Amino acid sequence: MAAPKFQIQKDSFHAELKRRIQDYFQEEGISTTGNYKLYTKAIILTLGLLLFYIHVVFFTPESALLAILECIILGILTAGIGFNIVHDGSHGSFSKIKKLNSIAGLFLNLLGANEFMWNTKHNVIHHAYTNIDGVDDDLDAGPLLRLCETQKLRSFHRFQHFYFWAAYSMLFFYWAFFSDYQKYFTKKVGSMPLKKMKVSDHISFWAFKAVHIIFFAVLPIYTVGLLPWAIGFFAYGLVVGFVMSIVFQLAHTVRETHFPVASVATNRMEDEWAVHQLKTTANFATDNKLVTWFSGGLNFQVEHHLFPKISHVHYPAISKIVAQACMDFNIPYHNIPGMRLAVVSHVSHLKQLSRP
Template structure:
C-alpha cells in the first residue's frame, strides 16, 4: 500500500491591488476608504465613532493618509486598524523623500521618549490655581478699585493659561490617566473658561487637517468681520459650517476697516467662542459626554457672574469684565499671527503633501525661552503642526531638526519676531481691506469687482 502523501502547503491568498483613482471614488460618508502605508481600509462604520470627530476622515476621504495618521495617533493606534482592512493594497504605492524623512523624525522623537515625557504640567496647574485664588481675593478683599479691576486682568491671564492646558490635553495625554486627562479638559475649558472642549476639538482638528484652506479651515472663516484673501469676496462655501459665507454690503463695510478693528474685535472674540460652544452642545451633532460639557458651562456661568456681582458698583463690574476679556484677547491675537499672513489655498486638503501644507500655512514667532509660558509653546507653530502630539515643552528642542528638514526639501520655515508677526498680519488685513473698498466702487472695474459681480 502506498504511503499517504502529505497535504500540499497552503498557498498564500492572492493579494488584491487597487489604483489611487479607484481609492478616490470611495470618498463619501456612506462609502469612505483611506490608505495607510499602502493598505486600504474601509472606515465608513468608524466615521461616527472616531475620537477626533468625523471631519478629519471626511476631509481626507479616498486618499493615502499615512503622514496625517502618524502625526495624530500614537504608535499603538495601528493595532486597531485590522478590522477595517479591505484586503486590498494600493498599487504603485510610493513614499516621497520628504515623507520618508518626516517619518524618520517621528521615529527618532519616539525613541527619544519625547512623546511620553511632559514636563511642567503640574507647575502650570498650580500657577492657574494660584492666579484664580489671587483674582478672587482681589475682588473680595481689594481695598481700591484699581486692585479689583486689576484682578479682572489677572483673570484674563488665567484664561490664557487654562487655554494652553486645554489645547495640550486635546492633542495628547497631559497626565497618565485618561479619566484625569478628561477631568482637566472640562475644568480648564468648560468650568474655568466657559468654552466647550468638545467644540474646541471639533474646530481645532479641522484646522490642523486643512491648515489654511479658505473653505475647509474654520480658523480662517471670520466673515463678516475679517478676511485674509479677496477670494472670500465670491461668497465661499464653508465645508466646516456647511453654509455659504455671504459677502454682502455689511461684510464689505466691516472688512474695509478690518485692519483698524482687528485688535478691538480680538478683545471681545471670546463672546464668539461662548456662542459657538452653546450652539454645538445644543445642536443635533454628536458630542461625547454632552451632559458633562453642559454642566461645566453652567458652572462657569454661575461662578463668573457671581464673582463680578461681588464688586461694589456697576462701573467696576464693567471694567472687570472688560479687563478680563481684553487681556485674554492677547491669546486670540496669538492664534491669528500664526496663520493670517501665511499662504492660503482653496479646496480640500491633500494628504500626499502633508508636510508642504503644514509648513506653507504656518508662521513661527521667535522669542526667548523664558517667554514659552506666555506663548504656550505655540510660537513654534511649524513644529506643532508637523508634530501635534508632541508636548510643548519639547517644541524648542526639536526646532533645529525641523529647520533641517525644511532646508533639505526646500520647504518654507517662516520665523519672525512677535512685532513683525503683528505687522505682517495687519498688512494682510489691510491689503484685503483695500481690495474690498475697490469692490464698493464700480468705477474703475478691476478684476476683483468683476469676479464678485459675475458670481451672481
C-alpha cells in the first residue's frame, strides 16, 4: 500500500498550535528536551535494573517464588527504561546533547530489540500514518487480533477480548526473536520499505543481538541452570510484553479513536496531519502521577504525537495549551479520565470488532 498524503491548509491548525507551544517555551525560558527530573528517573531505573539483574543471576534467591518475583520486577524496570529512556532518546528529546540521545536510544539494543528497526517502525511510519491500516505496522497484529474494521474478521476473533492479554504478553518474545529479523531480511516494515542500512547498522544489529543473548540467556543458564532460567526468562518476557503493549494500545485502539481510510481516487486523507493525530490518539489517566512517571508520559499520547521531539516531562504543562487550541478550533481532544476506564474502552473496542 502506498503511503497516503494529508490535506495541506494555508492557515492550518498545526501552524497555530506550534506557535502557541513555541511561545510557552520562550516565555518559560526552558528547553524542550529533558531536565533533572528525567535524568534522575533514568538513573533510578537503570540502577534498579542492574541491581535486580545482578542479584537474580549471581545471587539467586533459594525461594523459587522470590526469584520469579525478582524477574517480574526486572521486567517492569525494563519496560520503564523503554518508556522513559529509550523512547525520549530515539525521538531526540532526552537531551540537547545529540550523543546522549544516541546512548539513550541504544538501551533498546541492550534489552533485546533493535533501535534501527524501531526508529523506522515507530518514528517514521507510526507517527506519520497513525491508525492507517496497511501502513501503520502497529495495527498489524494479525491474524491473532482484529484491531480495526478494515481488517479481516476471523471466527476466533469473537474471543479476542478475552485472550488479548495473552497475545500482548508475547510481544517481547515476538519482537526480539522474530519481527526484528523479519524486517532485517525482508527489508520492509509491514508494507513499507526499510531505509537502507549502513555497514555500521548491520554490525550493530548482529553485535547487540549477540550481547543480549549472552547476558539474558547464556550467562544466566551458566549460573542457575537451563530450567530455572527458562522459567525466570519467561516470566520476565511476559511482563515486558504486556506492560509495553497495554500502554501503547490504550493510546490508539480504544472506542474514542478513529481509523481513517484514504480516498481511493486520490490516496489522500480527509484531514491535515495534526487533526488526523488528534482523531487517532487518546490520552488516559493524565491525573495519575504514578502512571505518568512510569509510562514516560505516554499517557499524554496526544501531546507526544503532536510534538514527538519535546520531552515527556513537559507534556502535563503543554497539554493545557493543546486542549485549549482544540476547543478554539472545534477539534476533538480525547482524554480518558482513568487507567481503568481506558482498559474498559480498549476491551470494548476489541469486543465490538469481534463481531461482523
